[in-house]
Amino acid sequence: MTQQTPLYQCHVDMGAKIVDFAGWSMPIQYTSQIEEHHQVRSDAGMFDVSHMTVVDLHGERVRDFLSYVMANDIAKVTKRGKALYTAMLNEQGGVIDDLIIYYLEDHFFRLVVNAATRDKDLAWLEQQAAAFSVEVKERSDLAMIAVQGPKAIEKALQLIPEEFRESVLALSKFEACEVAELFVARTGYTGEDGLEIILPNESAPDFWKALDKVGVAPIGLGARDSLRLEAGMNLYGNDMDESTTPLVSALGWTVAMKDERDFIGRAALEQQKQAGVPQKLVGLVLEGRGVMRAHQKVFVDGDEVGELTSGGFSPTLKNSIGLARIARDSASLGDTVEIEIRNKRIAARIVKYPFVRDGQAQI
Amino acid sequence: MSNLPTELKYAKSHEWIRQEEGDVYVVGITDHAQESLGDVVFVEPSEEGADVEAGDAASVVESVKAASDIYAPVSGEIVAFNENLEDSPEAINDEPYDGGWIFKIRIADASELEALLDADGYQAMLDAEE
Structure with a gap:
């Protein structure tokens, strides 16, 4: 039902x-x-x-809670009403969900989380909130x-x-x-x-x-x-999920690690950084004809280097665009790669994204 | 209710076929098919001169949602592809039975037409699917 x-x-x-x-x-x-x-x-x-799902958090230690549970740092938000985009990570650094936090009052913050992840988000928040005596209230x-x-x-x-x-x-x-x-x-x-x-x-x-x-x-x-x-915005479940860290999902900018703040997933991210982040998420514009779709394979010089995480037709550019997760050193901005579309290899170029912003093509 | 011209024959895979001249027939997709595909953004050209069997993929239509194979309703030789679709793939949405035709085929055996559905038969199939 x-x-x-x-x-x-x-x-x-x-x-x-x-x-x-x-x-x-x-x-x-x-x-x-x-x-x-x-x-x-x-x-x-x-x-x-x-x-x-709208989730309200109440409690005296709600800031401490958010500081520990979210990869972005709630301390950046000092003005009431301000919002913060963040990933919520598991201990392995995988993305449980991406969400927006609103600072409403000192002891009251509001989250907006994805529909498909509602159950596990609520379970995770409840589990972590107990230690901070924070009340987690879904606003259905x-x-x-x-x-x-x-x-x-x-x-x-x-x-x-x-x-x-x-x-x-x-x-x-x-x-x-x-x-x-x-x-x-x-x-x-x-x-x-x-x-x-x-x-x-x-x-x-x-x-x-x-x-x-x-x-x-x-x-x-x-x-x-x-x-x-x-707009080059990630979609949870396509461009990132629990098996990928923010670092391989072009979400490094949302992870605040400069100071010593302890947050769930930090150790795993540090380890990944130290070992060398293995992959990156890049923007693609198809040069040949066709439409790129999620899960199509990306090739460089005949070697498979990754796959599309999102793909489709851009009505503004009148061309196919996509996001792909590829091996870190396999190709760079401006390079041409090949996408396997129904057993044919079609050329695509790696571009900086967003592809479109405020109505204007950026490509 | 989708539009179904009674003079056409229909395949279960949602193509229509119409005699153009002699043994050359025109093929496209039905109004119902374009409606379920959504906005068409790219059509892969059929290979002119290729011999196909009934049921073989002869083209691919990419919509905003997905890619769909377009099958030859009968066996024969592909003799033309609608080149207007390269610049105006949306013709498939706008005029599925007319400007949105996809390819022409020289039929190998006209008796294969008898295996196809008429408009009533196709409509009955759609009704049964709902």
């Missing part, structure tokens, strides 16, 4: 094609994945991300809507009570504020400006319909994936 978000009926009414995603009945597309993609890059679109009473695109904030603002508009406009990137029953964060997963809004389940359908009325189009999970890939 798949679960439904509070917006399920809205999706059906708006003509969405529904698929099973991590146990949830979610809209994959409403009209055309490519049109929806362009809508977000050029105007504004909304995504139902209520399947993601909350829904979440992402509004993304160059006109997203302007349009969404029309739904914010007038007395709060200024505080929403004042948000810097990766910052959140509470306005009435809404929790509004300037974050997203598309490479565009926009907001992620957490709100009570019962308010979500009306809010969704009101967004539609002000010209924010509904966008399915299909376009969400091509948007995040163009």
Whole structure:
């Protein structure tokens, strides 16, 4: 039995094609994945991300807890409302999940974790929280809507009570504020400006319909994936999982190891650094014709050096792009490699990514 | 409800076939097939001059979601590929029975057409799948 978000009926009414995603009945597309993609890059679109799990942490030692459980350092976050992107690691340095932490009050932080990892995340958090007397509370009473695109904030603002508009406009990137029953964060997963809004389940359908009325189009999970890939953002389960460390997943920048802070997975990461990080995650643009997909093999001079972790068609570049994990010294930026696509080897170039940012091609 | 012209023959693997002239037939994919594939972004050219058996892969259609083999509904020689698809693969979504045709085949044995479905038969198959 798949679960439904509070917006399920809205999706059906708006003509969405529904698929099973991590146990949830979610809209994959409403009209055309490519049109929806362009809508977000050029105007504004909304995504139902209520399947993601909101977890509230309360306790006097919640900072100590986060400092120990997360690979990024919560000490970087000193201003209320500020967010931090981090990986949560196991003892082997493998990524249990990637998530966002919001600093709300000194003894109250909020996490947003992936849907597919909900059960193991909660179990892990509970297990580690006991020693810090931190309360881990899943907020299944909350829904979440992402509004993304160059006109997203302007349009969404029309739904914010007038007395709060200024505080929403004042948000810097990766910052959140509470306005009435809404929790509004300037974050997203598309490479565009926009907001992620957490709100009570019962308010979500009306809010969704009101967004539609002000010209924010509904966008399915299909376009969400091509948007995040163009933006060069990792997808958990594709580009990293428990068998890979952040160091081989282009997430080294999210791991704070400069000081002596003790955190779960640190010893394993130090060991990996000392031994030499064996692989790296690189961006690819296909030079020949075709479409790269996850798990296709990458070759250099006839030798297999790794595989695609994500791949697809970029509507902005009108070409296939992907991320691949390859042996560290096998190829570098600008090099041409070969991708095995249905028994043929097609040339691809290693490029710096993001591929697209704020509507502009970077390649 | 997808569009199903009654003058065409259909394969269970979701291709349609239509007589063009003499023993040359045009092949494409059905409205139902393009709908389930989603936006088509690349079509691998069929090899002109190749002899294929009914059921052999003759082209590959890549959509935003996945790659799908396109099978020859009958045996014969591939005599043309729709080169417009190189620049406009979306024609398969927009006009699956018309500008979105994929290849032409010179049929080896016209009696093979009898093994294909008519529009009603194809619709019945789709209904049974739901």
